[in-house]
Amino acid sequence: MVAEEEERLGLMTLAKTEAIVLKTAGYGEDHRIVNCFTLNFGKLKFAVKGVHSKKNRFGASLEPMMLSRMVFYDHPAREILMLSQADIINAFPLLRKDIKLMSWGLYMVELTDELTAERDRSEDVFFLLKNTFANLSPESEWKMLIKYFELKFFKICGYELQLANCVECRGPIISKNTYCADINKGGILCEKCQKNISFMSINISGETLKILELFSSISIDKVNRLIVSERAFEELEGLMDLYRKKYLSRELKSLDFIRNINI
Numbered sequence: 001m002v003a004e005e006e007e008r009l010g011l012m013t014l015a016k017t018e019a020i021v022l023k024t025a026g027y028g029e030d031h032r033i034v035n036c037f038t039l040n041f042g043k044l045k046f047a048v049k050g051v052h053s054k055k056n057r058f059g060a061s062l063e064p065m066m067l068s069r070m071v072f073y074d075h076p077a078r079e080i081l082m083l084s085q086a087d088i089i090n091a092f093p094l095l096r097k098d099i100k101l102m103s104w105g106l107y108m109v110e111l112t113d114e115l116t117a118e119r120d121r122s123e124d125v126f127f128l129l130k131n132t133f134a135n136l137s138p139e140s141e142w143k144m145l146i147k148y149f150e151l152k153f154f155k156i157c158g159y160e161l162q163l164a165n166c167v168e169c170r171g172p173i174i175s176k177n178t179y180c181a182d183i184n185k186g187g188i189l190c191e192k193c194q195k196n197i198s199f200m201s202i203n204i205s206g207e208t209l210k211i212l213e214l215f216s217s218i219s220i221d222k223v224n225r226l227i228v229s230e231r232a233f234e235e236l237e238g239l240m241d242l243y244r245k246k247y248l249s250r251e252l253k254s255l256d257f258i259r260n261i262n263i
């Protein structure tokens with residue numbers, strides 16, 4: 001039965017939503033499966049026909065990191081949906097013209113694809129991706145914008161670190177030069193509890209702790225004004241390495257590429 005016929009019979013409804021393309025993969029001879037994070041439905045998979053023909057009516061609207069308006073036949077019981085129309089809203093040209101930013105952009109969509117479940121709706125995830133892409137440019141504080149994205153993203157996924165008190169005994173954290181963050185336990189440990197750290201812990205400076213606290217309260221447009229030391233940035237990277245080790249089941253291809261070209 002064709003999609004139009006199923007719609008007539010009430011088996012499908014025509015739906016529309018804004019979406020950010022996460023991944024496209026070839027399927028069969030002339031099909032493509034496109035994973036998108038949509039504003040109204042969470043992550044969805046669309047099947048697209050005729051992608052290699054000259055008459056490909058979708059143009060560039062289905063390329064990764066595109067913000068497009070999608071019209072599709074919705075059927076809650078189906079894993080792969082039929083796409084009817086896709087129009088570009090924002091191609092984020094500043095992100096695409098720079099190899100560093102494009103590589104990190106691909107990392108962000110791969111991370112999103114990996115850690116979100118289908119139809120798990122989250123406006124927070126959608127707007128975090130959209131606003132990060134809109135703020136990234138070669139002149140921006142792009143390294144910090146990416147760290148902001150990562151920390152916010154893990155927070156939305158429910159993996160926020162507890163910073164105010166010791167995550168183990170709930171006791172106060174005495175102010176000092178270095179703090180111990182334990183990803184397995186989910187927060188900062190007081191001196192007494194540091195005797196039982198897990199293998200997923202890292203020492204961070206007071207500056208890094210402040211950045212973590214700040215990131216949970218500021219909007220993304222403020223990140224460009226932050227001045228951060230190299231040490232704090234490296235500690236944030238170390239923290240993200242631990243996050244990925246704990247919550248991802250595999251190495252991300254995009255990150256492998258980023259490390260290979262050393263950006």
Ligand SMILES: [Zn+2]
Nearest residue numbers: 166169190193
């Ligand atoms: Zn403690």
